[in-house]
Amino acid sequence: MPELPEVEVVRRGLLRWVAHRTVADAEVLHPRAVRRHLAGPDDFTHRLRGHRMGTPSRRGKYLWLPLEDTGQAVLAHLGMSGQLLVQPHSAPDEKHLRVRVRFTDGPAGDTELRFVDQRTFGGLSLHDTTPDGLPDVIAHIARDPLDPLFDEDAFHRALRRKRTTVKRALLDQSLISGVGNIYADEALWRARIHYERPTATLTRPRTLVLLGHVRDVMNAALAVGGTSFDSLYVNVNGESGYFDRSLDAYGREGLPCRRCGTPIRRRPWMNRSSYYCPRCQRAPRAVS
Numbered sequence: 001m002p003e004l005p006e007v008e009v010v011r012r013g014l015l016r017w018v019a020h021r022t023v024a025d026a027e028v029l030h031p032r033a034v035r036r037h038l039a040g041p042d043d044f045t046h047r048l049r050g051h052r053m054g055t056p057s058r059r060g061k062y063l064w065l066p067l068e069d070t071g072q073a074v075l076a077h078l079g080m081s082g083q084l085l086v087q088p089h090s091a092p093d094e095k096h097l098r099v100r101v102r103f104t105d106g107p108a109g110d111t112e113l114r115f116v117d118q119r120t121f122g123g124l125s126l127h128d129t130t131p132d133g134l135p136d137v138i139a140h141i142a143r144d145p146l147d148p149l150f151d152e153d154a155f156h157r158a159l160r161r162k163r164t165t166v167k168r169a170l171l172d173q174s175l176i177s178g179v180g181n182i183y184a185d186e187a188l189w190r191a192r193i194h195y196e197r198p199t200a201t202l203t204r205p206r207t208l209v210l211l212g213h214v215r216d217v218m219n220a221a222l223a224v225g226g227t228s229f230d231s232l233y234v235n236v237n238g239e240s241g242y243f244d245r246s247l248d249a250y251g252r253e254g255l256p257c258r259r260c261g262t263p264i265r266r267r268p269w270m271n272r273s274s275y276y277c278p279r280c281q282r283a284p285r286a287v288s
């Protein structure tokens with residue numbers, strides 16, 4: 001499942017290859033891919049035709065392309081296996097091609113945008129935008145930590161108010177968006193904070209240190225993934241090379257902590273896993 005850095009890489013690719021191009025026509029090859037567009041595939045393609053794509057935007061893992069002069073935006077749900085590809089017209093159709101968008105003009109006029117999705121959990125849909133330019137269906141999603149307008153103090157106050165634990169808070173999209181399981185474990189390891197620590201015990205400096213590590217982990221992943229769209233290929237699927245090389249906690253059960261040598265532990269956590277160093281990240285005392 002793509003996380004924020006992968007989605008940001010795709011956004012940058014779209015910015016380079018798709019922004020400010022006018023849609024000539026769109027073709028829905030599988031209706032399931034536009035099922036969130038309740039008015040149906042014909043309405044979807046009709047509304048796109050003749051309109052210019054604006055600057056692609058992202059909040060957390062949500063990515064959208066504004067459709068100029070319509071008050072609407074195309075929201076991309078990548079799901080588990082969704083990909084947005086920019087391909088030459090001449091490239092053979094992918095086996096799981098679901099939607100194709102052709103353009104009339106632009107710097108790369110011989111290319112088209114393709115939505116490819118093997119499992120079709122993802123899809124494209126059109127939504128009205130809020131005055132902030134957000135698709136209305138994601139208006140409740142909080143800003144992500146790479147957003148220049150992310151409010152650290154408000155985040156800290158919300159953490160203190162909320163009776164929850166720190167990893168749950170990091171994955172709560174109404175507090176902070178775009179932090180998935182892997183990035184949460186990595187940032188908590190770097191900050192030496194146990195995932196079950198009650199948020200009410202975090203001081204403001206501690207929250208700021210944790211946020212700094214969240215950003216560092218994401219930026220490191222971005223730096224690796226940021227090269228993958230160079231070759232006319234906007235690929236969101238799969239995990240960036242970062243996941244193979246640079247993880248300190250996630251997926252390292254039984255391997256020595258890179259700081260202290262203690263074997264990393266894995267514990268079941270909300271139908272997922274949490275990886276942590278039992279020495280660097282001390283468990284909080286049980287709260288009665």
Ligand SMILES: [Zn+2]
Nearest residue numbers: 257260277280
């Ligand atoms: Zn350790």
